[in-house]
Amino acid sequence: DYCPAYQIKPSLETKRYNGLFFAGQINGTSGYEEAAGQGLLAGINAVLCIEKEKPFILDRSEAYLGVMVDDWTTRSTTEPYRLCTSRAEYRLALREDNARDRLYPYAKKYALLGNQEIQSFETLQDSTNAEIQKFRKARIAISKIGETGKRFKRKDSISLEEYLKQPGVTIQDVLPLLGQFEQTFSDSIEVLERAAIDIKYAGYIAKQQREINKFKKMENETIPEDFSYRNIKGLKNEAKEKFSRFQPLSLGQAGRIEGITPGDIAVLSVFLKRHKETVK
Structure with a gap:
């Protein structure tokens, strides 16, 4: 048995039951490192959930754990997922030697360091x-x-x-x-x-940072959890179905869902902007 990827939030909390977090093979992954990483994230977010704090979510440019979780919460896995370095598009930023620099802000935020x-x-x-x-x-x-x-x-x-x-x-x-x-x-x-x-590697790092900045811009275009896709005019039925199933949290995440085209994202972006202006 396993939990379909579209029923899991990036925080590893299930969408159907608040406060229930899954980690390991039940999420469709294989391997000790993958399971250990999920257990770490699920444990942190379980505590944050109890304390009514925002969930701890790593994105694709911050850590390989972020790549793994994003992969199987936006894509339909047909076989047990293994995390390979080739899956990360920002590998130059995810080096072993800069792990402390990347994750230090979180360690400081959650009081993990003296x-x-x-x-x-x-x-x-x-x-x-x-x-x-x-x-x-x-x-x-x-x-x-x-x-x-x-x-x-x-x-x-x-x-x-x-x-x-x-x-x-x-x-x-x-x-x-x-x-x-x-x-x-x-x-x-x-x-x-x-x-x-x-x-x-300054030149290569600067080039990749520009790519990361574009990625972050799309990630910052958030989508409300209760957002309805059914009434978006000009959006393909297939896209409506996938968006409704996966419930992406941002435009960036929506664009990484299998089968979604740049045209779908353009339509969603326009409608989402109108929706936010209406809410204001």
């Missing part, structure tokens, strides 16, 4: 940003960077930031050079590695 841990991590973030600025300002002579220097025939020197962006260059190549500068660089390898990663 004051010392909060201060320690915020210091790490500030130190990383400061180190990035140092790499940006410090310049190294082309003659001191070996074979890589041949790529800069018309320059006498480049910044450490530019050097780190070169293919094949890592923070390990930069470490021996830091003693040549008057300014003091951090003695923490963690801070230096974090700064190097941000510098090296």
